[in-house]
Amino acid sequence: MTFRHTKIKPRNIFRLLYAAPMNVHKNELGLALDISYITPNIIVCSYPVTNFPRLMYRNSLEELVAFLNFHHGIGNWKIYNFKVEKCSSDYTDDDLIYSIQLSQYGSTERRLLPNANYATHNLTAEMFGENCIDQVLLRKGWLDHCPPPFLLLQEIIDDIYQHTSQSESSVAVLHCKMGKGRSGTVCIAYLMKYLESPLSDARDVFMDKRFRPGLSKGVTIVSQLRLLRYHELFLFYDPPLRASLLDQCARARFQLTSVYLSKPSSVILTHPYFASIKIQTFNRERDGLIDLAVLETDGELLYKSKEKGLTICLPLNVDLSDIRLEFGVISKSSNVMNSFTSLASYSHCWLNLYFETLRCSRDFSQTHFTLSELREEQRTGQEFLFVIKWSELDGVKGTTNRGLKLFDSITLKWKLL
Numbered sequence: 001m002t003f004r005h006t007k008i009k010p011r012n013i014f015r016l017l018y019a020a021p022m023n024v025h026k027n028e029l030g031l032a033l034d035i036s037y038i039t040p041n042i043i044v045c046s047y048p049v050t051n052f053p054r055l056m057y058r059n060s061l062e063e064l065v066a067f068l069n070f071h072h073g074i075g076n077w078k079i080y081n082f083k084v085e086k087c088s089s090d091y092t093d094d095d096l097i098y099s100i101q102l103s104q105y106g107s108t109e110r111r112l113l114p115n116a117n118y119a120t121h122n123l124t125a126e127m128f129g130e131n132c133i134d135q136v137l138l139r140k141g142w143l144d145h146c147p148p149p150f151l152l153l154q155e156i157i158d159d160i161y162q163h164t165s166q167s168e169s170s171v172a173v174l175h176c177k178m179g180k181g182r183s184g185t186v187c188i189a190y191l192m193k194y195l196e197s198p199l200s201d202a203r204d205v206f207m208d209k210r211f212r213p214g215l216s217k218g219v220t221i222v223s224q225l226r227l228l229r230y231h232e233l234f235l236f237y238d239p240p241l242r243a244s245l246l247d248q249c250a251r252a253r254f255q256l257t258s259v260y261l262s263k264p265s266s267v268i269l270t271h272p273y274f275a276s277i278k279i280q281t282f283n284r285e286r287d288g289l290i291d292l293a294v295l296e297t298d299g300e301l302l303y304k305s306k307e308k309g310l311t312i313c314l315p316l317n318v319d320l321s322d323i324r325l326e327f328g329v330i331s332k333s334s335n336v337m338n339s340f341t342s343l344a345s346y347s348h349c350w351l352n353l354y355f356e357t358l359r360c361s362r363d364f365s366q367t368h369f370t371l372s373e374l375r376e377e378q379r380t381g382q383e384f385l386f387v388i389k390w391s392e393l394d395g396v397k398g399t400t401n402r403g404l405k406l407f408d409s410i411t412l413k414w415k416l417l
Helices: 010-018 061-072 093-104 107-112 150-164 181-194 199-210 222-236 239-251 335-344 353-360 371-379
Strands: 035-039 042-045 077-083 137-142 171-175 254-262 273-282 289-296 302-304 309-318 322-331 346-352 384-389 409-416
Touching: 035 181, 035 199, 042 181, 042 199, 061 077, 061 093, 061 171, 077 150, 077 181, 137 150, 150 171, 150 181, 150 222, 150 239, 171 181, 181 199, 181 222, 199 222, 222 346, 222 353, 239 353, 254 273, 273 309, 289 309, 289 322, 322 409, 346 353, 353 384, 353 409, 371 409
Parallel strands: 042 171, 077 137, 077 171
Antiparallel strands: 035 042, 254 309, 254 409, 273 289, 273 322, 302 309, 322 346, 384 409
8 A cells, every 4th residue: 555645734834843842643644643642542632623723733623533534443433522611613513523424435534545445434323323422522621721520530531441441443532722731631540540550650651652752741730630649549449449439529518617828928918918819619611610709818707826827717618529729919909900919929729628638537548438437537636628838839821830929838627517
């Protein structure tokens, strides 16, 4: 069989430049695709698009489907889309089905490889029935630079395992926006659970397979790494116990009791400035955040501690485990000044209250994870708390740029309900 390489086109040059940091798989179709094989049946890529101008530098959905059909066959691949932010070039379910149909009739592949011998692929009624899209696409996205909810992470990697276990030819194609943070988090969690890789090894595998040497450290956002450490703790429990543990996580309810700021900056102690602390979680679609509470260091709940810190007393009842803490500085002098100060400092972190409760437990055994056992510990005086230093918080858009330092560390305390 003679392969015909596509001619060099401006858009191929742009794509190659855009994907320069990535360890891109070379393909005999001559396609400029940003795809990386992490394992023989796990592929990570940047998100595919359908129209210009992003088609100049992003993966083409039509070409990605042609590649997958040519190398793995129709019915053997499934795309996992973790990108929830919308743009005009995003592909729809209909776009994906159309690309599959286009590839079925050979127009894309034959244009690329006119001399190749193609097996005839029959699109069955079952594949393109009422639930056909579920066989080739799973959309489970969440905000960029964030970890997914813990229960969602387990749902995704279990679905990947179920799909890739169907045959040796089955592959899962993971993408977010760039194929780095969100895709990397899922990929690493999958390697840990189903290939029994230690966290450090799984991170190295993803980094080495996805990126060129020395150009990226892979998954680096602190909150995403914290989620993977929760996943590591989850895998400490024997497989027969894990379903019960996930049920306990889903049913857990909490009462946040206080937030303590250690060595607060003089800025937030000087009128008219104050620190704002938001307690948040994802909205229903996970494409935005909702405020569960907004706390201020000059509010009525504030009193000064004897330990050179500030304590904000709650309570706040929370009926989920995954929450986000966001910190900023605000001025009450004017709207103009407030716009400026809100940019001066920005930091946040995600945590899972159930797994942080397990971490605080005195009994770190295989069977000690039920809410009743943890409540009994609480009754006998065990405190549940989360401490994080300023330097460990996430900054703007996944960076470590947090701006003006507001405190040395923060301590969040809660009770199980």
